[in-house]
Structures are given as C-alpha cells and as structure tokens.
Amino acid sequence: MRWWEPERILGGEVVELARATAADSEARSALVPEAVAAIVERGWFKAWVPREFGGLELDLEAGLRLFEAAGWADGSFGWSVMIGAGGGVFAGLMREATAHAVFDRREAVIAGSGNPRGRAERVPGGFRVNGRWAWASGAPWATTFTANCVVTEGGVPVEGAGGGPLIRAMAFEPGQVRILETWDANGMRGTASHDMEVVEAFVPEERMFSVFEGEPWHPGTVFRVPFVEFAEATTASVLPGIALRLFELVADSVRERTEYGGPRLLAERDDVRARLADALVGVEAGRTLLFDAARETWREAEGGRPGAATLARLSLGANFAASSALRAGGLLAPLGGMGLNQRASEAGRAWRDLMTAGQHGAIRATVLAGRGAELLAG
Secondary structure (H helix, E strand, O other), X not given: OOOOOHHHHHOHHHHHHHHHOHHHHHHHOOOOHHHHHHHHHHOHHHOOOOHHHOOOOOOHHHHHHHHHHHHHHOHHHHHHXXXXXXXXXXXXXXXXXXXXXXXXXXXXXXXXEEEEEEEEEEEOOEEEEEEEEEEEOOHHHOOEEEEEEEEEEOOEEOEOOOOOEOEEEEEEOHHHOEEEOOOOOOOOHHHOOEEEEEEEEEEEXXXXXXXXXXXXXXXXXXXXXXXXXXXXXXXXXXXXXXXXXXXXXXXXXXXXXXXXXXXXXXXXXXXXXXXXXXXXHHHHHHXXXXXXXXXXXXXXXXXXXXXXXXXXXXXXXHHHHHHHHHHHHHHHHHHOOHHHXXXXXXXXXXXXXXXXXXXXXXXXXXXXXXXXXXXXXX
C-alpha cells in the first residue's frame, strides 16, 4: 500500500534507466550519458524556463513533484534534475539577448555556485574574473557555468546597496572553465559536484546579472518567487523522494528477514511495524506541507510578489520536509540490516544519498533561526 505515484510523473522507462545505471554513475562520480540524455529529451533541465526558450514553464508544485519523483528513482539522478533545472530561473534575470543565447539550445543546462568565491575586476566592456568554487553539480554536462563574484575596481571591492561588497553573477562559456574532479563524497556521487575554476576569464557586461537584486525582465510567475525561498523548496523536494524509496526497500527487507537468533519475521514485531509507520507518516507530513506551501506561494506570485508570511511558510515547509526525510532515514537505518552497508545495495545507496543531501546549506536547521526571528517580530 502506498499513496505516492512517482512512476506516473517520470514514466517507467526513466525509472528503469535511472536505477539500472545508478551503480555505474556512482562509480564514475557522474551520471552516465544515457541518463543525461533522458533528462534532456524530456526537457527537465528546462523545467522553469519560459516556453519561448523551449522550456516547460512548470508551476512550483509541479516542479517540486518532478524532483521528488526523480529522487525516488535514484538520489543522484533526482539531484541532477533539480540542480540543473534550478539555473533556469536565471533566464528572467539575465538580459533578454543573453538569456536566449544561454537557454535556446535544447540541451541547455547551467552548473555553478552561489557562493561569492570569485573576484570580477571591472575592465573596459566587462569584467576580468578569477576564482574557484566548490560543488558545481552537473559540471561535466553543463552548457553554461555561472558563479557569484565580488566586483572590484582597481583591486578594491565595490560597495553594494546594503553597504557590503557588490555581488554579481557571471555567466561563463564552458571553454573558460576548468573542472577540477574533486567530488568524492559518500553519497550523491553521481551528481559530479566538482570544483570549478576560472583564471583571467573575460566576461562581457551583458553576461553579468544579479540573483538577488533588481526586477526580472520576463513576466513569468516563477521569476516573482524570491530566489532564496525558491532554492530552499527545490533543494528540499528531492529528499522525501529518496526517503520514500528507502522506506520501500527497507520494508521489503524486513518482510523477508527473521529476527536475530529466532524464527520470527521482523515484519511480525510491533516495534518494527511502529518504526516503519512513524518514518512514513513523517515523510508524508513534510511533503504535504511543502506542496501546500508551494501552491499558496504560486497563487500569490501569479498576482505579484508573494507575501512575507507565505514565503516564510514555504521556507519552513522546505526545512520540515527535509528534516522529516532525514528523521525517517534515522528510523529506517536500524531496520536495514547489514545490506545497508554494502556499496552495491540500492538501499545502501539511498541511505548514503539521503544523508549527503541533508548537508546542503539551504535546508540545514541553521536556516530556521531567521524564520523564528520573523515569527517573533510578528
């Protein structure tokens, strides 16, 4: 018995492909080309991109459900779909001509980093950029790279509107970027989240944009959802999918295994049944809140910028969905048996992927403090 239907969203052939190639992707520390091609063929890297660029222009809830389903198929596959699609919101923030140059091609996908680890020195016609950024998921199949930089003049940081350094994103051509194969994590290995580096790269003025300031040129609804809350929701959405798959695999295992030193099946024990139910209802509660908050955020965004309370609820829903999935993993792991420790085990891979995904800064418990302050301020 279950009440989620990821196969309906993805299609059975994609689920089969993602799982059949997962071990190879894990060994390579990158999705196999067939998996990337399947994502491109279905337009999932362009989930948020406007239709005039050949994108799907999904609403927020539909996108989150897609990422959850992809995570259920395989953690690295789901994360790659989500993170690759995330760059699509830059289509409304870049200059229109630049957005077309970046997103018109069918296989368009961005890899990069939001951390301002680079320096962009103003020069005639643009910027001279140097920097190194960690965790550029999807780097091997990216058609464009973006990264935030501190803007400088004469080597001195330019002051931004808030008094701190001016931060701007730069869009690099693949030939300007060196991919450093540093990704050797316990989980999410197939995401190819390597470091990226640029040295003395010239970026024309028209390929500079801001992620957090200014108004989008495109009227699409997704561009009216602030990037911080958007990133929290999309990042969190993959975790319930992985947790649901882990639940299925562990449940199958306890149906077949007997308790240590005795003939009774684990599935006949009340404590095992209670732990499974606790794990599943927690995931369901988290994903239900996240999807509900996404629907309300989208409804308000269709009429303008969503209200502060609505955005706070989306942020809290994202964090709750992620933490509930991680808690479920903690409940399920003791039931998984020694098979959970085997690198070739699908359940073991799901466990590792879930724990690794839960370390992302957008959904860690530390983000709750700011939302708590908003709630206390009334």
